[in-house]
Amino acid sequence: MIAKGDSHDPKGLIYEAYRIEGITKSECRTIFLDWxxxxxxxxxxxxxxxxxxxxYGDAHxxxxxxxxxxxxxTQVARxxxxxxxxxxxxxx
Numbered sequence: 847m848i849a850k851g852d853s854h855d856p857k858g859l860i861y862e863a864y865r866i867e868g869i870t871k872s873e874c875r876t877i878f879l880d881w882x883x884x885x886x887x888x889x890x891x892x893x894x895x896x897x898x899x900x901x902y903g904d905a906h907x908x909x910x911x912x913x914x915x916x917x918x919x920t921q922v923a924r925x926x927x928x929x930x931x932x933x934x935x936x937x938x
Contacts, residue, residue: 854894856884863911864902871910878914895919 855861859881863874882891895915903912 853889854897860898864906864909869910871913874911874914878918892919
């Protein structure tokens with residue numbers, strides 16, 4: 847089992863989310879965001895999510911955090927392009 851505070855879950859947030867009885871998907875999304883912001887720079891989110899899903903996914907298939915991790919993997923793998931006026935250089 848992945849220990850609380852390992853490199854894929856530095857603060858143990860995902861570990862703790864799976865231990866909370868009655869946690870909602872919305873709460874899991876909030877935890878996921880905090881988790882993603884706490885990842886070390888050397889670790890890609892997709893790689894960390896893959897490890898966490900391998901660890902928790904099968905045993906907790908119906909848990910809302912498993913759904914959030916799966917959604918997160920899909921969204922991270924498919925970055926959105928920011929375009930329009932925000933991406934253009936402004937004249938001085």
